[in-house]
Amino acid sequence: MSDSMGAANLASVGRRIEAFVFDALVVFFGSLILQLLLGGMGGLENPIFSVVRFEMGTVVYVVNLVLIVAYFVLMRTRLSGQTLGARAAHIRVVAAGGHQLDLGTVVIRLVVALVSMLVIFLGYLPALFDPQRRTLQDRVAHTLVVRESVTLNTHEQS
Helix, strand or coil: CCCCCCHHHECCHHHHHHHHHHHHHHHHHHHHHHHHHHCCCCCCCCCCCCCCCCCCCHHHHHHHHHHHHHHHHHHHHHCCCCCHHHHHHCEEEEECCCCCCCHHHHHHHHHHHHHHHHCCCHHHHHHHCCCCCCCHHHHHHCEEEEECCCCCCHHHHC
């Protein structure tokens, strides 16, 4: 599959950035709403729970992290490799071998992506030089990011 994948079918770096920014906005606003609902924004009164403002601190952030991970994992496994950002950018993540994305592949890709972000996005730089436009998480998880119009027919792979 990876050898036959033409550059014309691969998602451009610009489309990948577009999807990333869209997903970052989804996560940011989702997190903001969650924190406002749970009273986790320091110093802000929660209008829903105005009788008693409860401090949840760590619980709010753990719930927030779990929901962010769930967003990426569920979207990638349940929506054929697409998050809302990927859908808006008309791209999707596919397994390089042509098989369906599984939970393990998606989790590995997400963990490596998070590490890449923590290290000033260095894991994303290979996409600028790799002929298949793969980032570090794509290489580790054996995935490709393709234009949405590309469909994989696993029966033709045999």
